[in-house]
Amino acid sequence: MSADTSNDGCEDTREAIMKATYRALRDNGTADLTIQNIADEFEKSKSLLYYHYETKDDLLIEFLSWLIDRNAEFLEGDDVETTEEFVSAMIPRDVDDERAGFRAAFVQMRAEAASDPAYREQFTQYDRLYRETLVGLIEQDVEAGRLREVDTDALADVLLSTIDGAMLRYATTDDDVMPTTREGADRLLASLRGEE
């Protein structure tokens, strides 16, 4: 099999590296993460990994870019066709352990964006993807009569801030704020459907 030298092989290798990075982040967080940790998760030639990424930051920036593409695919899929479905997917009432472990690493990478321009660029793209998706869903919901007329930008930013804030609070405190935050977001949307 000569797949490793074809374009498909390169994509396969990148995909395998990114999935190994996901597992290493989920299990170790970012602070103690080394390229060696990721190599331990990676089944193919470890020299490939060192060849592609000189530093941990290079690899994590590439990982964030890959993650945005994966999120974009999810947001374009059948599971997220209304504002309500978006909120349900982003503020789960229960967070499983795998997701919890990855969220902690995600918050740590996000905080890097407060001082590092390469991280900041990725999180700006990430924020715009979510915001534009939400604006599109709200507009469709209003047009279809599922929501009453609203200030689309203001509602999108309140919902996206609620989602990001709930994730931040979940990852950095001992209290599980997801169920009540979700309840509050559901009630907000219900009031915008004229149900209360």
Add this chain to the structure above:
Amino acid sequence: MSADTSNDGCEDTREAIMKATYRALRDNGTADLTIQNIADEFEKSKSLLYYHYETKDDLLIEFLSWLIDRNAEFLEGDDVETTEEFVSAMIPRDVDDERAGFRAAFVQMRAEAASDPAYREQFTQYDRLYRETLVGLIEQDVEAGRLREVDTDALADVLLSTIDGAMLRYATTDDDVMPTTREGADRLLASLRGEE
């Protein structure tokens, strides 16, 4: 003057160290912060600083505890007597440079809480202070007829998640999401007053 050996003197010294830490965080962030940076901001004997705090983490945990007390004083003051005033104070339409610099450092400390139990304890206290304050304000507003009957916990968690999420997005992206998030939060409260 023998103030440094009295209790008042100790409080003065602690206050001076904490204010020096605030300035060092605002100007340097946390990544490159050293006790020497803070000593540079500190006008009294530098040996005192090294005597009190062995590591940067010791100092930052103490700083977070001090900051919570300062926030508690602010929240109990005359500027925050309604839910609307709380939201106005926490989601400013314009963020000045000083506050922006400190917020970046604050997000970085908060991300530490995703993996470090001592930081996590501080941010759990911080979250509870804000949440309990909001719950109290919402209850007062409902009682006084300024808000209609709501699920108090759910509204408090949506508002606090919105506040924390707006701060996170502000600190980690190139887009200024504060004005539209504030507009959305104001509209949410207006709808709960029956104004729209």
